[in-house]
Structures are given as C-alpha cells and as structure tokens.
Amino acid sequence: MALRRSKRRATPVEGVEGDPGWAVELRGVRRQYGKGGAAVHALRGIDLRLPRGSFTAVMGPSGSGKSTFLQCAAGLDRPTDGSVRLGGTEITGMSENKLTELRRARLGFVFQAFNLLPSLTVEQNVVLPMRLAGRRPDHRRAEELLGQVGLAGKGRRRPGELSGGQQQRVAIARALVTRPDVVFADEPTGALDTTTAAEVLALLRNAVDGLGATVVMVTHDPGAAAYADQVLFLADGGIVDALTGATAGQIASRMTALTARPAAYAGMAA
Template identity: 75%
Template sequence: MRLRSKRQQTDHRPEAPATTPGLAVELRGVRRQYGRGAGSVHALAGVDLALPRGTFTAVMGPSGSGKSTFLQCAAGLDRPSAGSVRLGGTEITGMSENKLTELRRSRVGFVFQAFNLLPSLTVEQNVLLPMRLAGRRQDRGRAQAVLAQVGLGDKARRRPGELSGGQQQRVAVARALVTSPDVVFADEPTGALDTGTAAEVLGLLRDAVDTLGATVVMVTHDPAAAAWADRVRFLADGAFAGDLERGSAERIAARMTVLTARTARVEAMAGATA
C-alpha cells in the first residue's frame, strides 16, 4: 500500500505567507507556565526545536515531562507563556484566535489516540471535515484518493461504528492528510490499537513522509512506535534532554529507562530538600 507522490496531487491549500525554507516546525525559547507564585508549574522550560520538512519525529519522555504541553504549543492548540512558535515558516505565537483556527484547519493535520471521528457522519464526510470547517469546497475526489491511499477506498459510505479500531484510525490519518498540511501532529496514535494494527497505522505515517514529503511529529510512550521515526527527541522536566537517530525499539527503551530513573532521582532530591 503506497501513497502517491506529492507531485501527483493537486495542492488544495490556500496561498500561505512567506515561509522559512526547509523548516516545518520551529520553536525558540518556548516556555509554558501554569499558575503563579509558589504553586506555579513550569510545563515547558525554554524549548528550542527546528524540524525540517519531510521528516518523522517522535517525542518521548517520562510522565509529567511536558510532552502533551509541547504538542499543544507546537500545534497552536495552546499559547506559550514566552517564546516563539512557527509552523511552515509562519509565526503563530501572536495570531488572533480566528487566524489560528483558520491556519490549523488548512495547514495542520491531527491524529489522536481516541480517533475523534463523528459517528453520525460517513467515513467520506469525516475525511472532508477539515475542508468543510475551513469553508472550502469539499473535494470528494481528493477524499476518495486519500481513502484509497490508506486502504479504505471501499468504505467511504460506512459509518465509523461499522469499522474496526484500526480502520477508524486509518480514517483519522486520511482526514489529517486530506489538506496536504505543513505538518501532521499525532498524539499517542497507536495507544488504543493492538500491536499488528498499530504497525499498519505507523506504516501509513512513515509512508506519508517517505512518498508524499509530509512532516509528522508524534508524541508517544511506546518505544516500538517511536522506532518508526527518523529521530526520537527526549523530554525531561520541560526541556529536551537528548535525541536518538534511527534508533531501534530496544535502544529507545534503554534510553527511556535511564531518563526515567534520572528524573525520579531529581524529584526525590527536590522532595527531600523541600
């Protein structure tokens, strides 16, 4: 099951502002603080990151390391307390909520653990939803093309409840790709799937990068899922603490074990001195 090359597709995106060549995601000095005073929490403590277009990046870290906050700030779902975020070269930090919503709908794709499909809509209608919400013409030919790419060309008229969990996640991948976005953010996309089905979905994301030139940023706790990425970035205490290029699941798991133990020691020391 191979995806078509980007040159074979019609670019349905609206004209975008001038972009930074080569970069799909760029964070500079990004901080995110919740609350004030002694009870404040620094979920992100000065994150710097530059991800080239056409790459697959996995982000991992111990519980409470800031993974979810990172994804939300990078995708424009949450606003950082300080710093700069660029998507496709476009500065989004100071955007109005309306402009930010428009950008997310047209230039960002999302794949979530819970699928987030609307049960009352058909598979095709779910895939077309980003175009509908953006006020654009709903291109049924484009929807059929991406459904064929994920192996569901014959399921367009079905409802999500008639599909298996793996098939529903394939629909979510098709929905994420339908607008040919600058970047696809995947939040634990295989967390609700069995091992075999998870590998099929990860293969689709990998193929989107390799044959369409898509950019994928995936937050995951699973070393086997992270091993599909070009590079794994490790978060600890709200900051990046190293990376691993083309690592095996075993190497990634070993790095996570070391990082989790280190984080536990730091927390224990902080508790002892509190």
C-alpha cells in the same frame, strides 16, 4: 519490517529568521501554569527546528511536558514566553480566529480517540477539514487517500461499522486531506493492538516518505518511536536527549536511563 527513514532531522535554533523550509520552529518556548510557589513549569525553554518531510517522535516520563510541547507546537496552547513558527509563519501572536483558520488549513491531527463524527460517513469525515476551512470538498482526493490507507470502497460507511484500526486509518486520511504543513499525532496507536498499531505506524511512515508529509508524534511506546527519523526525549520541561535512526531496543534503553536518573537529565534541561 525494514523502514526507509528520511535523513532529515531536528536541529537546534541558531537565531536565523523564520524559514518556510522548516515545518516547525520553537524558540525559547516556555509554558508556565499558575504563579508564585504554586507555579508549574511545563516547558522550560524549548529551542528546536523540524524540517519538512521528517518524522519526529517525542517521548519522556509522565509529567515531562510532552503534551504541552505538542499543544504549543500545534497552536492549541499559547506559550508563556518564546515563539512558534509553522511553515515559516509566526503563530504566537495570532488572534484566535486567525489561529483557528491556520489550524484548519495547514495542520492535521491524529489522536488516540480517533475523534470521528459518528453521524457522518467515512468520506464526509475525511473531507470535514476542507469544509471547516471554507473550501469545496475534494471527493476525488478523499477517495485517493482512503485507497492509500487501505479503505477503498468504504467511503459510504459510518465509523461505527469499522474496527478501531480502520477508524484510525480514516483519521489519518482526514489529517492528510488538506496537504498540511504538519501532522501532529498524540498517542495515535494507544488504543490499538500490536498488529494494527504497526499497520497505522507504517501508514504514517509512508505519509512522510511517499507523500512528503511532516509528522510530529507523542508516544510512550519505543516500538512506535522506532518508526520515526528522530526521537526527542523530554524531562522536566526540556529536551534532554535525542536519537536518530534508533531501534526500539535502543529507544527503550534510553527511556529506562532517563526514568532512572531524572535528576541528571533535569540539569541538562535547565
């Protein structure tokens, strides 16, 4: 399948003020768990800007900091040091209430486990972020999105009546319903078969190219990462490499090199 990729890509931070043209900005972000000799340095100083309308995949060996990176970037975890901006808004010092409001109104999330509420209909699941944000549910918007993800006419069904791939499509529609600044996806195809995974990834790709969404996806699958504009590689808590417009084979080769020579890459991350 030929993929149309945005030409936008991540750039290093150069000390400029927050710009709403950037979807995500991380400056000197460090995350440490514990203290003293038992301290774990999950992130060791991440400097990064991601433009609006881009698709970024994040990869790395187990323990490289991928999940912590996603959680800090999405405001689900607070960095020990550094700052995070989403859509030009500084979120690092926000109160938990304000941060919750921002996540509900301006961010979308897609997880491996779907996280749909089984007691709600498909349409009710899709408009749930609007309700949580204190907005009137836009049923026309929900119907439009369900049509775009191939679920037209299924709004009154329950999640349990759908296949795994269909449930993930509902999760994508839910993530897009508020027109968020960024959609964060954590292993969104991990529970799907190869064919269904490709369909879901094509939907995320279309959300970027057709709807102007910004997607940041953590994945272990080079095939999934190949749908992105750029792949960032983490090792030992730092971004150590990047590929733009790469094939699955090129991404797999880079991951193999990273896994085989972690010490060399760790030196780059320090």
